[in-house]
Amino acid sequence: MTTHFLLVPFMAQGHMIPMLDIAHVLAHRGAKVTFVTTHMNAATIRPIIHRATNSGLSIVVVELNFPCSEVGLPDGFESADQLYTSDQFLTFFRALPLLQPQLELCLQSNKPDCVIFDFQHAWAALAARNFGISRLSFHGTAAFFLLCYRNIEKEGILLSKDDTSENDPYAVPGNLPQDIVLTRAKTRLWPDTPEWREIREEIILGEESADGVVLNSFAELEPWFIERYREAVDKPLWPIGPLSLHAGLGEMRGKVVSLDTDQLMAWLDSNEQRSVVFANFGSLVRHSPSQLVEIGYGLEKSGRPFIWVVKEAGEKIEVRGRGLVIRGWAPQVSILSHGAVGGFLTHCGWNSVVEAVAAGVPIATWPHFSDQFMNERLVVDFLRVGVAVEGTEVPPEFFVDGDRYQVGREGVEKAIGRLMDEGEEAEGRRQRAKELGEKARRAVEKGGSSFDGLTELIRRFSK
Numbered sequence: 001m002t003t004h005f006l007l008v009p010f011m012a013q014g015h016m017i018p019m020l021d022i023a024h025v026l027a028h029r030g031a032k033v034t035f036v037t038t039h040m041n042a043a044t045i046r047p048i049i050h051r052a053t054n055s056g057l058s059i060v061v062v063e064l065n066f067p068c069s070e071v072g073l074p075d076g077f078e079s080a081d082q083l084y085t086s087d088q089f090l091t092f093f094r095a096l097p098l099l100q101p102q103l104e105l106c107l108q109s110n111k112p113d114c115v116i117f118d119f120q121h122a123w124a125a126l127a128a129r130n131f132g133i134s135r136l137s138f139h140g141t142a143a144f145f146l147l148c149y150r151n152i153e154k155e156g157i158l159l160s161k162d163d164t165s166e167n168d169p170y171a172v173p174g175n176l177p178q179d180i181v182l183t184r185a186k187t188r189l190w191p192d193t194p195e196w197r198e199i200r201e202e203i204i205l206g207e208e209s210a211d212g213v214v215l216n217s218f219a220e221l222e223p224w225f226i227e228r229y230r231e232a233v234d235k236p237l238w239p240i241g242p243l244s245l246h247a248g249l250g251e252m253r254g255k256v257v258s259l260d261t262d263q264l265m266a267w268l269d270s271n272e273q274r275s276v277v278f279a280n281f282g283s284l285v286r287h288s289p290s291q292l293v294e295i296g297y298g299l300e301k302s303g304r305p306f307i308w309v310v311k312e313a314g315e316k317i318e319v320r321g322r323g324l325v326i327r328g329w330a331p332q333v334s335i336l337s338h339g340a341v342g343g344f345l346t347h348c349g350w351n352s353v354v355e356a357v358a359a360g361v362p363i364a365t366w367p368h369f370s371d372q373f374m375n376e377r378l379v380v381d382f383l384r385v386g387v388a389v390e391g392t393e394v395p396p397e398f399f400v401d402g403d404r405y406q407v408g409r410e411g412v413e414k415a416i417g418r419l420m421d422e423g424e425e426a427e428g429r430r431q432r433a434k435e436l437g438e439k440a441r442r443a444v445e446k447g448g449s450s451f452d453g454l455t456e457l458i459r460r461f462s463k
Helices: 013-028 039-054 086-109 122-130 143-154 194-208 223-233 261-269 289-301 332-336 350-359 372-382 409-420 424-444 449-460
Strands: 004-008 032-038 059-064 114-118 134-139 169-171 181-183 212-215 237-239 276-280 306-310 316-320 323-327 341-346 363-365 386-388
Touching (some): 004 013, 004 086, 013 032, 013 039, 013 059, 032 039, 039 059, 059 086, 086 122, 086 194, 114 122, 122 194, 143 223, 143 372, 181 372, 223 237, 237 449, 261 323, 276 332, 276 409, 289 306, 289 409, 332 341, 332 350, 341 350, 341 409, 350 372, 350 424, 363 372, 363 409, 386 409
Parallel strands (some): 004 032, 004 114, 114 134, 134 212, 212 237, 276 306, 276 341, 306 323, 341 363
Antiparallel strands (some): 169 181, 316 323
């Protein structure tokens, strides 16, 4: 009998894409998938779902009404990518549990064998528990980050009331293979307020209620941290990534490309192997106008051909000197996979990190918030496939405004120079990145660690 999985992603592009990947991967392996999201987010992914169903995959979308007017958000603000203030983020998180009654109606009418919920959706875990349904928490980040953050919370470092500055360094606690030095400002995921502490406590309860954990990682990438995290949570753990590499996904992941992809690929084809720098900072990072100017000058001054993705306008491609500027969304996996790309300047979101690893491309790390600073440490210190952009301090507020910028053009130019030069150090990074890419591809092939893990996951919840 077909195993039925119901997926509840967090409403933000960086969370929706890997969960869509999971939907495709499960359906390719013969499972039935129900994908639950809100009306606006469903409209965004509808072309992807149509392509999947037209190819014979069993994926159905269930749409929920997001209570914008009820909580005081503008109509249509159903994704974290649309939020512009800290108050809006808090309101958005407070609105999420209001979706629980609608999800429970869905579970009642079409009970799945297992619910996979984004770890931020504690309300979805509660709904599944109310119906006696098995549930898995999905973390779209590294076991490295999860273990380190768990140790930090266990020791109460972020709750300390002494006079230690937010920017004073400390070593992450726990018996780790080597010291990891961070600051509170670079560790804090949530503002330290009663409202956010309450939300965090609910998320922890949802995670603790899960029957297991799914990760977009793979055993060969971070074996020590995967095993230690599995021991820490004391429940089944399935690293089934890189999700972007699983056979059968191809062009079915991500948005439908409205850019002139022929122009994009022809431009890449015109450049030498491993000569192009790709710069992209994800869906949530917002740079001030002055910071954009510094990035642009830094890319130009590097002397390297480059592709730079800027979100501040509608989708189009512009050729500027030796560079290609993509305004809007870009097919990141396709670009990283092209042989002309030799380095990736990124915010260090986990999707971007694991996609670069899968493509065997070394990384220049410029973290901005959330897990990105710890991801940088994994990339630079442990995997040794990246160089850190200097001067990436945490801004006073999550949302950047005015003329403030973090990194000047010289910092951008210097990082690209280190990443792309021909010296022994850079060549070592390239070789390690290539080897990780080969391991990633083997992991998702038949008999690989992620392939077999996915087989075991499906079997675990089959009737």
